[in-house]
Amino acid sequence: MVARVVERDGGGSVTTVAVEIEIDASQEEVWAVVSDPRNLPHWDKHIVEVVGVPPGGLAQGTKYITVMKFMAVRARVAAEVLRWDPPHASSIRLSGVLDATVTTTVEALGDRRSRLRHQVDYRFRGGPLGKVAARSTALVGGAQFALRRGALAQKREIEALA
Secondary structure, eight states: OOOEEEEEETTEEEEEEEEEEEESSOHHHHHHHHTOGGGHHHHOTTEEEEEOOOTTOOOTTOEEEEEEEETTEEEEEEEEEEEEETTTEEEEEEESSEEEEEEEEEEEEETTEEEEEEEEEEEEOSHHHHHHHHHHHHHTTHHHHHHHHHHHHHHHHHHHHO
16 A cells, blocks of 8 residues: 655646455445445545435446535535446546546455455645645545545445445
8 A cells, every 4th residue: 555646747746545455245245335426425534425326326427426524614526437347447537626536446356255446546636625625634644544444444334234
């Protein structure tokens, strides 16, 4: 699990963080939980609501909104599904206070065991709200810590259901 700057552009740096975790559940059971963005508030205390997810679930091109809270400030982050390959992989583009691409893969490791991997390439936008979001992330241990904490919460939830 490494957080590092992988690219610099005129708008600031892009940071990549990734986490891998093995889960005692089938690939399909893992996918059923991690592929539903309405579960995000269970795993990340900054996410307070997800709106606009179609009743039938996600597909390539689907758009929805994630409402985040950094300290006392709320921000809406637009999400768009770039890749949707159940139960194997997805890529979601986020834009708003945070510009990011979240890539999730689920690999079957055998009977009722899977590897979950999340990679997030992100950049906080400038301005006061971007600074508040970046500061809030740093206060909780940084993006790598937050991603790992979220993946462990996903593991606990999935294994409790399996």
